[in-house]
Amino acid sequence: MPIRPARRITDTSPKNFGMFAKAVGMKGDLIHLELGMPAEDTPQHIKDATVAALQVGAVHYSDLQGLPDLRAAIADTLQKRGMDTTAAEVIVTNGLTQASFAAFMAFLDTGDACLLLAPYYPQHIGKAELAGARVQVAPLDAANNFAINPDLIAPHITPQTRAIALINPCNPTGRIYSRHELEALADLAIKHDLLVFSDEVYADITYDGADHIPIATLPGMKQRTITMGAFTKAYAMDGWRLGYLAADASLIGPCMKIHTSEVTHVNTFIQHGGIAALQGDPSILQGMVDRDRTRRDLVVTRLNQMPGVTCADVQGTIYAFPNITATGLSAQECADRLLAETGVVVEAGSFYGDAGEGHLRICFGCAELDVLEEAMIRLQRFFNDLSQP
Numbered sequence: 001m002p003i004r005p006a007r008r009i010t011d012t013s014p015k016n017f018g019m020f021a022k023a024v025g026m027k028g029d030l031i032h033l034e035l036g037m038p039a040e041d042t043p044q045h046i047k048d049a050t051v052a053a054l055q056v057g058a059v060h061y062s063d064l065q066g067l068p069d070l071r072a073a074i075a076d077t078l079q080k081r082g083m084d085t086t087a088a089e090v091i092v093t094n095g096l097t098q099a100s101f102a103a104f105m106a107f108l109d110t111g112d113a114c115l116l117l118a119p120y121y122p123q124h125i126g127k128a129e130l131a132g133a134r135v136q137v138a139p140l141d142a143a144n145n146f147a148i149n150p151d152l153i154a155p156h157i158t159p160q161t162r163a164i165a166l167i168n169p170c171n172p173t174g175r176i177y178s179r180h181e182l183e184a185l186a187d188l189a190i191k192h193d194l195l196v197f198s199d200e201v202y203a204d205i206t207y208d209g210a211d212h213i214p215i216a217t218l219p220g221m222k223q224r225t226i227t228m229g230a231f232t233k234a235y236a237m238d239g240w241r242l243g244y245l246a247a248d249a250s251l252i253g254p255c256m257k258i259h260t261s262e263v264t265h266v267n268t269f270i271q272h273g274g275i276a277a278l279q280g281d282p283s284i285l286q287g288m289v290d291r292d293r294t295r296r297d298l299v300v301t302r303l304n305q306m307p308g309v310t311c312a313d314v315q316g317t318i319y320a321f322p323n324i325t326a327t328g329l330s331a332q333e334c335a336d337r338l339l340a341e342t343g344v345v346v347e348a349g350s351f352y353g354d355a356g357e358g359h360l361r362i363c364f365g366c367a368e369l370d371v372l373e374e375a376m377i378r379l380q381r382f383f384n385d386l387s388q389p
Helices: 018-023 044-055 068-080 095-107 123-130 150-156 179-191 249-262 268-279 282-303 331-342 369-387
Strands: 090-093 113-118 134-139 161-167 195-199 225-230 243-247 360-363
Touching: 018 331, 044 268, 068 090, 068 243, 068 268, 090 095, 090 249, 095 123, 095 195, 095 225, 095 243, 095 249, 113 123, 113 150, 123 134, 134 150, 150 179, 161 179, 179 195, 243 249, 282 369, 331 360, 331 369
Parallel strands: 113 134, 113 161, 161 195, 195 225
Antiparallel strands: 090 243, 225 243
16 A cells, blocks of 8 residues: 655645746757746855855854854845844745745644735745645736735635735736835735735845835834745855745744754855855945846847737846737747747746736846847747737
8 A cells, every 4th residue: 555645745736847847858949038047156255255164164053043143144134124123033044945934834824824916926835735724816917017906905815814925026027016015915914914924035136226125114014024035046046045034033933943843954154155145245246136137128128029029117036027918829828839939938927827827927037148139039030920910
């Protein structure tokens, strides 16, 4: 008789890797724009600090919550964003993925529900289900550029709703939510006594003076917000698996129970790389963001020149979210045909929920300019041909 896995496994939705899974193993001249993997290399000063820590013996167990100097540096960074955070209110984690897993497991129970704003981040579904909770979805309106609208969200809140998952700046749409939008969401959270799991991994990747506001800075929200971040995107440290969560002291204890049971603590010597990242020359980070801005400008401009395609401006993140509704193709059909006919791999907007239908997600931050230029030439040819009678 086969061994039966736990119900938390059998009752969890299968992991879907979207277009990445379809493209794996395919031969040919493929251009991968489906994954949020930075094109930049990790800056040298971060590598140097990590190697130096390794060489001097930072190879043993360390503080379970994270190195005090790293937690202090993270707290200082969050304070500059307006958050009232101390080092004691930070947990260093294995990337944002583990930070969010710890938060979901610590605060969601069997029978609870977690509300996702769609287009949503699909990884949140499995985490909520592993905690025994179910997912509720509040679709935002594409015609209103996926703005946070309490009239669209409130009907999906039930007595079982325990938390709202927020991504700001938003993957996949590239939106940065305004203070007015965040205040509306905060009002709902306070009214219904909800937690907010706030993924702010793209907080440093903003363009044209767009103002990223952590929702935890709004009145009454620190006590009900778990803010999560990582070094993954801004510092091109995706393979390092280094992130953090920050929350009011009253929320840290439950998260630590999950964190220490799951990983004990994060790799000791790479935390020195995190310190170097946060305390290094800010012009290095700004240069990386400036190069992402150049990539964005190329991709958004070219997409808006293609028949049947419109692309809203990208305020933050490394993603464009063009609308291809006018082509008559569904999002998945369009993504599949682009892969088969052009070799350009992009993600279908429907991968992020029904609200993303009619869109594609294109990662411009994962390729150099010459590769992006070639991708845009191929897409232009495809949509030109598609528009011919």
